[in-house]
Amino acid sequence: MNKIKIMGVVVVIGILAFAGWSWLSQDKQQAFDREKILAASNAAAVVQLPEDxxxxxxxxxxxxxxxxxxxxxxxxxxxxxxxxxxxxxxxxxxxxxxxxxxxxxxxxxxxxxxxxxxxxxxxxxxxxxxxxxxxxxxxxxxx
Ligand SMILES: [Cu+2]
Missing domain, CATH: 2.60.40.420 (Cupredoxins -  blue copper proteins)
Structure with a gap:
């Protein structure tokens, strides 16, 4: 009985850990993409033109x-x-x-x-x- 309870707890912890990890890494990935987009957009904003x-x-x-x-x-x-x-x-x-x-x-x-x-x-x-x-x-x- 005790063994089953412990196994259940381990499984629940495992699921939570995996969910948390994938949630975190997804968040990081999105943050990275945002930075890349912002950087590209800022670079695009630097326009070099001849003098008027x-x-x-x-x-x-x-x-x-x-x-x-x-x-x-x-x-x-x-x-x-x-x-x-x-x-x-x-x-x-x-x-x-x-x-x-x-x-x-x-x-x-x-x-x-x-x-x-x-x-x-x-x-x-x-x-x-x-x-x-x-x-x-x-x-x-x-x-
Ligand atoms: Cu147009």
Missing amino acids: YDTEDVQVRHLSWGKLNYYPEMITVKAGKKVQLVGDLERLQGCFRSLTIPDLKVNGQFAEGKETVEFTPTQKGTFGFGCSMGMGNGRLVVG
Whole structure:
């Protein structure tokens, strides 16, 4: 009788230990995956772009893809001068290569061999931009 009780206790302890171990290791695995995802996402957020610059008749600005959104999320230009938006084709993929600024009636497309979208803002203000499907959201500030 005693032997059976002891065996029962041992079996219960064994089951609990196994359940606890698998629960713990699963938790660790998930934590590891989360860290990996976060690290990858942070690495992806580090975007290296050429310097923006202005000449007498054009304002050159660069646009890329950062962390789940366009990068930079805000582009500042002056009214009345042509804007040349240079798309980072390496990071802008799929529909994010289409760029719309609805308020300014800009419907542009970054493509291999034609990586710029040009327009001349005439009115001052802040205008939203995004892809043609309305994903990603940035602001063009015209001063
Ligand atoms: Cu899109």
